[in-house]
Amino acid sequence: MTAIDDNEDTEIARVTTCTGIAAPRMPAATEIEQQALTWIEPYSQAWHLARARDWLVHLDPGASLEARLAVVTHDIERMFPNGPKQNKATGRWDDPHYLYAHASRSAEVVGFWLQSQPGPREEIDLSEVQRLITLHEFGGVGGADLVQAADSLSFLETLQDVAKSWVINGECGVEQAGAKHRYMAERIRVPEARRLAEPLLAQALASLEDL
DSSP: OTTHHHHHHHHHHHHHHHOOOOOOOOOSSHHHHHHHHHHHOOOOOOHHHHHHHHHHHHTTOOHHHHHHHHHHHHHHHGGHHHHHHOOOOTTTTTTTHHHHHHHHHHHHOOOOOOHHHHSSSSTEEEEEEEEEEHHTTTTOOTHHHHHHHHHHHHHHHHHHHHHHHHHHHTSSOOHHHHHHHHHHTTTTOOOHHHHHHHHHHHHHHHHTTTT
């Protein structure tokens, strides 16, 4: 996968050492998935998106193409300016107004991107990709719980330094950053994913202890 480099291999090894489990890297199974991985490369949190796809396939090896495309692009609206903003210091992490605006904007962006790709796309159900992206913060039926769980596991694994930066930069306090990690773990509905999240959550909370 072109969106992953040696530093990211090191991150997987670090998580495996600390927690005893990390989803293996899953090479792109289709041309459109590789195109998506290439498209997201400029995004500062592309590694989070790529790892969310790894976690999805780890949880469900038979995950649909639509689910794999949804999870690898679910936050991509943040790569573009003028998106919805969240007050990390005073806002609720489960604020449905922000979460829906963020998720639905990503679904719209991905829809435009998919429709712009050359070649036949008859095998991809665009509305299903957009449905799963829109539900990635909330979960739901038809694979949406798995997409949400994969997002949460990847967040806890890959964005610990980002959460620390919120505190260091004064965007929120340590307690609020920790609450974000807990929220990402506690929202998971898939039993196996909840088990996998436990050591990742412990590691994420420990990363805040020296702040």
